[in-house]
Amino acid sequence: MIRLENITKVFNQGTVNENTALRGINLRVKEGDFITIVGSNGAGKTTLFNTISGSFQPTTGDIFFNDKNVTRMPEYKRAQYLGRIFQDPLLGTASNMSLEDNMMICYKKGFKGLKISLNSKMRERFREELKALDMGLEARMEYNVQLFSGGQRQALTLLMTVLSHPDLILLDEHTAALDPKNAALILELTDKFIIDKKLTAMMITHNMSHAIKYGNRILMMHKGEIILDISGEEKKNLTVEGLVKKFYNVKHEELTNDELLMSHE
């Protein structure tokens, strides 16, 4: 469904700050895949997402959505196919607008016309959907989003993303800014939505045990490359120790990244 062919990304090309963030990435994402991505800081995980979503263009290589080459398609057009959630809960919603306004804006992708779609029928629908979050938000639809906690906002962003039913959902450490309790809650919700609604998703996390627990496929990135791509039975039986060992076998270097090792529990 989504295909990356030989993607490289070089920042500040030709300057002293030249930095190759992606080196020849090839990847096929199949429909229904729930891919988790791990890798040390600076491995290029976010850059990979930015390239897929079109925040910037790759230096070389092509990107295909459903066999259509979208490499030069502007970000807003590609967004029709994508749902994206960032680490910062503020990026998913408009703080100074009410919850129902936010839901209306995210209800349908693409150009917004001069129709007033937010009517009582629509509100009823939103209310029903909000109940799925079990946070009592359905009673606070006229409140500005800035009054809600980070966890509530991220849950809301997740719900709105799921409702627009994108072809691919990109989750970039979307629970990292939350307290452990909320992080666990959002992660469970994410898993439930992706499985129940048969969505396709890629999820970056720096928690190895989460990466192993969720999804049907795991990628490990290192210095701009995908060095491990494990799925199927092998993924199901994976342990953190097994993953570290596999990394060593591939790279013949110690997995020194403190963060990556420390974050498994």
Added chain:
Amino acid sequence: MKSSGNFFHLLRQAASRNYSLFFIDMFLSERTHVYIIHSKIPADSSACDKIIKDRAMIEGIFVEGLIYGIMVLGVFITFRILDFPDLTVDGSFPLGAAIMASLIISGYNVFFALAAAFLGGVAAGVVTAVIHNRLKVPNLLAGILTMTMLWSVNIRIMGNRANLPLLKNETILTDIVSWTEGIIPSDYTILVFFFLVAMAIKFSMDLFFRTDMGLTLGALGNNEQMVISQGVNINLMKAIGVGLSNGLVAVSGAFAAQYQGFADVGLGTGIVVTGLASVMIGEFIFTSNKIVVLTFRVIIGSIIYKAIMYLGRYYGYHIGLTPNDLKLLAGLLIIACLMIAQGKKRNYFRRWKNDQA
């Protein structure tokens, strides 16, 4: 340019038509020969004095507050909704006035002229948005560029003149007054007319900001990434928003030209400051996240601003303030608003902290 005798004639004519002298005063203050004329007024025409003193003062505050309120609605869209500080308005206000005046003088239908003024303003706003989008210029600079270019454009529109008098021509106002002649006194007609116009624009705006497009514009000023993620072209949205804003500003300019009886290229100086000050004053009245309340607040803010300026001008005269000092007063007003707003925030924060403890 023109002799001061001609100005004085204008002044007398305006007074005899019961128009407020405020605009003319503002306008004259831009000129060097202002003091000659000023010194002549009290000696020569006690009629003028009287008009200012009683009825016209209250009427002027409301009428001008409403006329400028249309402009402030435009400024509110860019500064507050889109978070796109747009200085184009200093040029699009006189643009509206210039288009209106020159089309009226050329004999076009007044409503056609008003529509043309609106579209002219929209075009000016779109130019600013396109400069900003295409050349990646900061929005402030893009606005200054358009505003500067508009100075020349406005003079062109007025047939290579800096000023176009309208006192002998039929305008929307003279039409309205003649239609209601004998039923309502003309002063009230004008007041009621502008009240209706401002409300009609306010309610259309309320409606617009409840549409899907309007909601999206609301989110744009707060979170561009979110709007992009919804598959919306934010460059197009900015062009629509800034265009709409300047369209309203130009309509305001077109009404101002008719009310005061002339268009002038210098009419736009300080419009941004007036608009921003009015928006900020309004924000002290009440807080809300409902667009209906926000736009209402804007118009109230505009009327209060005019009242402050009127009083500053009228009573300031006794303590030696001249109309030239009004811009200083406007700037100080904004600084005061900012200071009060900051104090409020700090208090709020303190209270919040106490709650936590």
